[in-house]
Amino acid sequence: MFVMSDWVNEHPMDVLYNLKKDGHYYGLKKSDMKKAVVKNYVESLSEEEQFKNADLLKKDFLGTVWGAYKNGNLDKYIDGELSRMGPMDFSDVGYDAYLINGKIKSMLKNVRHGEKVRFRIINASASTYFYFNIGNNRNFKVITKDGMAVQPVKVNELLVGIAETYDVVFEVPHMMKKFEAKITAQDRTGSASLMFGMGEMEMAPVKIPLSTYEMDHGGMDHGGGHGGGHGDEPGDDDEPGDDDDEPGDDDDDHGDHGDHGGMDHGMNSMGDDHDMPIPPMGKTKQLKYEMLKSVEPTNLDDSLVRAQVIDLELSGDMERYTWYINGKPFSEDKYITIRENEVITFRYINKTMMHHPMHLHGHFFRVLNGQGDYAPLMHTVDVAPMKTVTIEFHANEPGVWFLHCHNLYHMKMGMARLVKYEDFVQTPELEEDQKKWGSYMTKDTDAFWRTETSLNTNSAMLDVRVNAGRYQVDMELEVDEYDIDNFEAEVMFKRYLDRFFAVGTGVVVEDQKVYAALTAAYNLPGNVEMEGFLRNDGKAIVRLRKSIPLVEFRGRPIVLDLEPEVSYKDQFDWNFRTEANYVLSRRTSIGLNFSTDKNGNNSVGFGIKIRF
Ligand SMILES: [Cu+2]
Known part of the structure; x- marks a missing residue:
């Protein structure tokens, strides 16, 4: 039995609360974990290899503009913003550990060379897809999927979805070697290992985390099925490792020859019985659904009535x-x-x-x-x-x-x-x-709240959002220059008609007067939030908000917020506010703000933001 799971040091409902506060809540944690994977890998290399692989340490995992530019993916950042799709996303949660049968590392005893080992692989995780590999990309045979027999198919990698199960058979070669059966989380924030066999260690290749807009050329495309006409989707590239002379092909590795053919570097790091990783070889032959063929025909009787698709x-x-x-x-x-x-x-x-x-x-x-x-x-x-x-x-x-x-x-x-x-x-x-x-x-109508407060030298603000499915209450309170005469407030009750568009109503407090208001909010292409208000005194306001993660500094992003606003009542008016915040943690940011308006009132301040 080979049960794979993911572990987080929080209650699952707290994880859900966190994701409701911000779908990217675990972004910082995941970035830290990916950096740790890269650092461990690079440090395990010889000095010469470390020098060659120094670029890996510069990978961007926070999705900043500068990071995308540096990694040559600025176009993908812009596409992601324009389409409002964002980058490829492999997981929402930052896990603390990944486990095989409840353990990060364990040993399967009494496995002899020449024996066949049948792994019953079960993905029992909450939200993690896992890669499965044995040794240095050795081949194994897949014989069942979800407990149903399939014609044996030889591959050297699986990508196992949550709740999927496979039986695979691995013939332990006649070599004085110990093999690592390894699972790697699809987002590559971590892995777990089960060792078996006797002799020197043969580890599975390390999967180096991908930078935010980097494509996985190892064949991440698992689904396929009937193609949806997206010919240029990631993973559609011709699959590497299809040739027959790949390492670990178990037709010709009885004996001790040919088993390292095709490895281009890192040979010296092999054979040590400790955590010495070997470089990823790119020579993966991942199981695709197209390769799966039932042992028995599964066709349904032609006489049956077919319901509409x-x-x-x-x-x-x-x-x-x-x-x-x-x-x-x-x-x-x-x-x-x-x-x-x-x-x-x-x-x-x-x-x-x-x-x-x-x-x-x-x-x-x-x-x-x-x-x-x-x-x-x-x-x-x-x-x-x-x-x-x-x-x-x-x-x-x-x-x-x-x-x-x-x-x-x-x-x-x-x-x-x-x-x-x-x-x-x-x-x-x-x-x-x-x-x-x-x-x-399901909990999709439960109410979840989030709060952000900022204390600046020139102003104080409090934002509270309560979201329950399509319904949302947004409250924003603000005092400029700590003068109560400048108190402003908005409380809006909104209903989302679809992912991008919401309408609502509420009250606005400005210049010590209270107004009723109608509001409409729309997320424009480019991920620009547009909000319009129509007040009962006839004043119309349009406000835009755009947030840009500019650059990473010591593992944390500097985020630029832009907020222009125009209004009309008898005459046009405008004001503009911008902030640059350095995100210290999920909870805290520090930053500078600047605001200006039509009448030339400028204000500069700095302060702290706290989210809870
Ligand atoms: Cu889903």
């Missing part, structure tokens, strides 16, 4: 951390109704930059991967970023079945449905259960 578009919103199917969270659209004895086809269309492992209870479904009658059966299918995957199954298990993304934070925040057979009548017990437990399945 059901499109399930997967999308989400990192700003308010909500996840949707067809634009709606679970609370707003609970059921997908199907008819017994029909062939049901779901087409998952991923509109996000994340992987979603889509899991259906009560059925094995065919994944239409081009293998015709031998399409493999699964209970969980990975839908890769911006890809489309089609599944079908025979509706022969009347009931109400949960269908959900198995990233548990996505599930909790709405990426779920109930698949209900049309004529199925729930037993009273089931109905009772649903009432009792249903509210635990």
